[in-house]
Amino acid sequence: xxxxxxxxxxxxxxxxxxxxxxxxxxxxxxxxxxxxxxxxxxxxxxxxxxxxxxxxxxxxxxxxxxxxxxxxxxxxxxxxxxxxxxxxxxxxxxxxxxxxxxxxxxxxxxxxxxxxxxxxxxxxxxxxxxxxxxxxxxxxxxxxxxxxxxxxxxxxxxxxxxxxxxxxxxxxxxxxxxxxxxxxxxxxxxxxxxxxxxxxxxxxxxxxxx
Numbered sequence: 001x002x003x004x005x006x007x008x009x010x011x012x013x014x015x016x017x018x019x020x021x022x023x024x025x026x027x028x029x030x031x032x033x034x035x036x037x038x039x040x041x042x043x044x045x046x047x048x049x050x051x052x053x054x055x056x057x058x059x060x061x062x063x064x065x066x067x068x069x070x071x072x073x074x075x076x077x078x079x080x081x082x083x084x085x086x087x088x089x090x091x092x093x094x095x096x097x098x099x100x101x102x103x104x105x106x107x108x109x110x111x112x113x114x115x116x117x118x119x120x121x122x123x124x125x126x127x128x129x130x131x132x133x134x135x136x137x138x139x140x141x142x143x144x145x146x147x148x149x150x151x152x153x154x155x156x157x158x159x160x161x162x163x164x165x166x167x168x169x170x171x172x173x174x175x176x177x178x179x180x181x182x183x184x185x186x187x188x189x190x191x192x193x194x195x196x197x198x199x200x201x202x203x204x205x206x207x208x209x210x
Contacts, residue, residue, distance in 0.1 A: 006073065009064040041068045041076040045086075055091050056081070057118020092119045092127035100131055104139040107131050109175025137184060140176050144188040154193045164189070 003011075041063055048054050048062055056077055063073040080086040092114055099105045099113065107128045114124045144167050153159050164185055171181035 004070065006060055006064050006070045009061060010067055010070070013065045013067060037068055037072045038076060040066070041072050044068070045076060045080055049080075049085060053091050053094060054086070055088050055117040055119055056086055059086065060118075088119055089123055089126070091117075092123055093130065095119075096127045096130055100135070100139065104143050104174060106136050106140075106171075106175030106177075108177070112175075136176065137180065140171055140180060140184040141188055143171065143174070144185055148188065148192060152192070154189060160189065 044063060044066055045059055048059055054062075059077060059080075060073060063076075064070075068076075077086060095114060095117075096110055099110050105113075110131075111120075111124055111128060114120065114127070119127075147167060147170060148163070152163055154163075164182075167185045167188075168178070168181045171184065172178060176184075
């Protein structure tokens with residue numbers, strides 16, 4: 001029988017707690033009865049949700065790390081979903097807005113992050129529909145303007161090329177497609193060059209000296 005991802009994570013967690021020497025030495029028998037695993041699982045989930053919104057997979061991982069049996073974890077999380085305390089669709093929508101707003105991440109980068117949290121396919125794409133091509137282009141331009149050094153000499157070809165590579169790389173790390181990144185950087189550099197040219201334009205005309 002194939003081991004489930006939950007069981008594999010739980011097994012790895014148990015191995016970490018045991019350490020390299022094998023099972024821990026036996027301890028004196030506990031006086032109190034074993035806690036109800038469902039109550040333990042509910043308490044863990046509530047603490048996690050109180051700290052911040054979580055996807056179902058994130059909560060599953062936390063329960064596995066705490067060695068909660070898989071069937072108990074499933075039962076508890078199903079109940080939390082029934083009462084809308086765990087809602088991956090809502091979580092995904094909030095996550096997209098947060099990451100786009102605070103980090104200016106492109107949809108490709110947010111999509112990858114959602115996948116690591118167990119949200120992919122139609123659920124992820126539905127949440128990502130909040131972001132348009134125009135939104136991404138505007139955010140990319142804003143990032144470039146923020147990162148453009150004030151003293152950049154755009155008349156120096158080598159310095160300009162270094163700035164282009166650095167800015168395109170920065171946008172790439174945030175998930176923007178290479179074509180879009182390059183176009184936005186060139187537009188912002190052209191805008192900066194135009195502004196500089198206007199600032200350096202002809203000053204007040206003086207009459208010829210007698």
